[in-house]
Amino acid sequence: MMKKYKKMLLALGILLTGALTVGVISSSATKTEDKVLVQVGSDEITNVELLTFKKMNSFSSTDLSDSEIVEYMVKEKLVLQLAKQVGVSATLEEGKMEAQKHREILDQQPKEVQDTHKKIVKAMGITEEEYWEDYTPSQYQDLLSMQNLFDKMQTDKDLAQKYAIDAIPSANQVLEQLYKMSLSNGTVKVKDDAIRLD
Numbered sequence: 001m002m003k004k005y006k007k008m009l010l011a012l013g014i015l016l017t018g019a020l021t022v023g024v025i026s027s028s029a030t031k032t033e034d035k036v037l038v039q040v041g042s043d044e045i046t047n048v049e050l051l052t053f054k055k056m057n058s059f060s061s062t063d064l065s066d067s068e069i070v071e072y073m074v075k076e077k078l079v080l081q082l083a084k085q086v087g088v089s090a091t092l093e094e095g096k097m098e099a100q101k102h103r104e105i106l107d108q109q110p111k112e113v114q115d116t117h118k119k120i121v122k123a124m125g126i127t128e129e130e131y132w133e134d135y136t137p138s139q140y141q142d143l144l145s146m147q148n149l150f151d152k153m154q155t156d157k158d159l160a161q162k163y164a165i166d167a168i169p170s171a172n173q174v175l176e177q178l179y180k181m182s183l184s185n186g187t188v189k190v191k192d193d194a195i196r197l198d
Contacts, residue, residue, distance in 0.1 A: 034046045034047065034048050035047045035192065036191045036192070037050060037070060037190070037191055037192040037194075037195050038070055038073075038074055038188060038189065038190055038191060038192070038195060038197070039188070039189040039191055040074050040077040040078060040081070040182070040187065040188050041077070041078075041081050041182075041187050041188075042081075043077045043081070045070055045073050045074065045077070047192075049073065050066060050069060050070060050073075053069055053073070054066075054069065066194065066195060067195050067196045067197060070195050070197065071179070071197055074179065074182075074188055074197065075175045075178065075179050076142075076146075078175075078178045078179060078182050078187070078188070079145075079146050079149055079174070079175060079178060080142055080145055080146065082149060082178060083145040083146065083148060083149040084145070086149065086152060086159060088145065088148035088149050088151075088152050089141075089145045089148070090140075090141045090142075090144035090145045090148060091141065092137055092138065092141050094140075094141060094144055095136075095137040095138055095139070095140040095141030095142075095144060096137040096140075098137075098140035098141075098143070098144055099132055099136040099137045099139075099140045100132075102136070102140070103132050146171075149174070150171045150174060153174055163177050163178060163181060183197060183198070
């Protein structure tokens with residue numbers, strides 16, 4: 001069970017890396033008028049964020065629809081909002097420490113892995129130092145916040161029951177239940193007819 005849980009966290013980490021590139025590229029993307037696609041509580045997901053996410057993940061063999069990508073983005077925002085609400089959000093300092101740890105791990109990887117990373121950083125239009133010092137800490141902060149929430153749901157039965165999650169929840173159960181509840185209670189509001197969330 002714990003091994004499956006760790007794999008899910010690793011998958012979330014990979015997805016967050018994609019989310020990291022969204023923020024970086026959106027700051028340097030050609031100017032496109034922002035249009036809110038989905039309201040997630042007090043947060044918004046815009047067409048610029050979606051386009052940037054798609055551009056940065058174009059090297060992936062996964063062919064997701066806009067609605068599927070937005071669904072992922074909504075789930076991420078919901079988990080981060082809940083982590084903040086229950087007081088388990090990681091600090092930026094923790095994000096910096098995690099980024100440093102992953103930088104050291106990357107330095108020990110085969111040359112091909114390091115070269116791929118360098119290509120991604122170059123495509124982002126930033127230096128290696130900017131990547132590790134300015135951009136990744138907040139992404140690792142988000143990843144740690146998610147991990148903290150999933151850990152809390154494993155041990156806090158009252159919290160799990162509040163979100164109608166039985167037994168020991170997996171990360172995927174938490175994501176799905178938060179998503180379903182937020183769609184039904186109006187926390188998530190679709191603002192663009194082209195986006196279908198269900």
